Amino acid sequence: MITTSKPGRALMAGAAALAAILATAGCSSNDSAGGDVTLQYWMWDDTQVPAYQQCADDFTAANPSIKIEITQTAWGQYWTNLATQVAAGSAPDVWVDQSSYYPQFVEDQQVENLTPYIEKDPDAIDLSLYAPGVADMWVIDDQRYGFPKDFDTIGLLINKARADAAGLTEADFQNMTWNPTDGGTFEEVIAKLSVDQNGVHGNEPGFDKDNVENYGFIVEWADGSQGQNFWGDLAAMNGFTYSDKNPFGTKFNYDSPELVETMEWIVSLSQKGYAPSFDQNSSLSRLEVVKAGTAGMTTMGSFNQMLYKDTPDDFYFATLPTGPEGLKSATNSLTDSMYAGGKHKDQAWEWIKYLASPACQDVVGETGVVFPAVEEAAQRSVEARGELGLDASVFTSYLDEPDGTFLLPISMHGTEISQIVQDALQGVALGTTDPETALTRANAEVNELFES
């Protein structure tokens, strides 16, 4: 009879082992022994882990019964992992959230509404400390789902050697102007930075646009529906607004003439030989191409400036050119979301409060990696970069302008809109359609998403 039971036992043992694995996986985040709680905290940016580890240590020192365990996963897997953990009912207690993804998580009631916590604890957070606008991103129907962590703006990265070769000084890159008709002084600078194989610059007669050795400018063409890294900023300075309202617009304006004109000008850069045609762009990073000196200038987010901390003297940084409607930069922010299915929500609230406080944001600011949402902490970041020889004031100068920053659109279907608009604009860049046709079609597709 022993032989009969063997396969059965094996099956049972296998099943039991499996059940054990599943069980431990399921409740690993909810261990609580003797009143001590360990909160799981997820983030994707590895460069920010040391700063947040410091915050976690400081937090645990002040609240000895709450421990924080940070897990960092690269962006490429972050959302897949998070979604499957949510589906399995074992998501981390708190995670770093982003504007294109968070509406879906709120809609499916996986993100805890913080308004009741704020009502019980009204002095917890002073919203006036934050940079303009970034605190508004996390409110849906008057309910708050998060506090801002940080903010960013867009500036220009210029290869100094290329500028020298074009006879341009740092002053020439400050206070440039732009308009969609003739491109303003911005286009003049880009032309000077462009050099053909015979050494003729783009502003000189005889420039051979079909045989360019060094392009003046590189355009970001994989920029979703927001164009944070170029087209969105220029379009905004040309009077474009993405949707009827922000956050949570339901009717989009991608077919508006302000955007069409802007795209026509951007496409004209490649036609003039000032920027590479779409298929001559690098499939790696634009920043690398400018670093290598193959091209003279491109846009760069404030979050990337620390990449140049070892070679600050090889580059200039500048604000974007000023457009017809003034100087503007897109700004985006992140937040910390609390898992609605978590087991330690009161402790998670304490942690979220701490993350949003000047105490933690100062720690983050001192590393210089990002600009914390608390404006004073952001100033520390500027100082930290200054000590490394990096001028970060170009990125914060937008805050001094009236309406100098605008919020990137947040809406339902964010990731789908992103794909639709990006595909359309890449089609424009490839020359398969003109901006007006492509954008009109894309806009109809986008608005259709909201008709059901």
Added chain:
Amino acid sequence: MSTVMGGGSRTAAKAPKPVVSGRERDGRVAWLFIAPVLIGFVVFYLYPTLRGLYWSFTDYSLLGQPKWVGAQNYVDVVHDADFWRSMLKTLQYVVINVGSQLLLALLLAALMHRLTRSVMLRTTLLLPWLVPNVTTGLIWLWLLDTNLGFVNHLLDSMGFDHVGFFMSPDLVIPTISLINTWGYAGYTALLFYAGMLQIPADVYEAAAIDGAGEWRLFTRVTLPLLKPILALVLVVTLIGSFQIFDTVAATTRGDPAGASRVVYYYIYQQAFQFFHMGYASTMAILLVLILGVLTFVQLRLLRASESQLS
């Protein structure tokens, strides 16, 4: 299988009181050996497939609760131009990848078989296959980059224009196909080589005596006798090739303008980026059906079970 049987009957012979017949006992031991695979199959394949089948009839965001919508997803898929476009892109990839891979592998195997049997060479051929696909993708992304890549520096120094291998909508699928051919041809060649070793040497000798040259030997002896292996390899590579995902995810993510959005990447986007898990499941189920029919047709066409050796 024979080891299992052998082990079973030896135990039966030793046992003082055979309670059950040897055959029956063999069967149980066989189940024991199969159990790990069977459990794995049920837990990691059958159960998820059934769940997926259920989800394909629901509106499910992955984050919320699935809502039954009947056959709506199936109706939507049929009218989804992006789905059919991604199927076409996948088909283009499969044709280039499988075609070039089989040809290259056959050539390599024939050379190994007829020219050299160096173990060193065989190991070298297998190396690209040992590199994870994502790594392979990233290495080639750097090598083939329009401005910074080594290949374009070479082209440049020879006086050619830069080529945007990953940036041109016409080149991106062939590029990714050939990268994976580079990755898998060595492994496929080894399968063919193993098959060629089973062909008796006297067949070659007899043909050679009759005056057949290398080419004739290859087409008249090697190829016909290799048919069962060819059929197997074709089916396996075709199914594997259809599942192209990681190289795309590591390099182009479907760009430019969807020119490299193969069907598995589209399914992934729908499920984990757009949060349409129900719809993504529908496409996955459809794909299983398509692949099933394809495999069946292939096996019938090639009459794989018949070997001219037996």
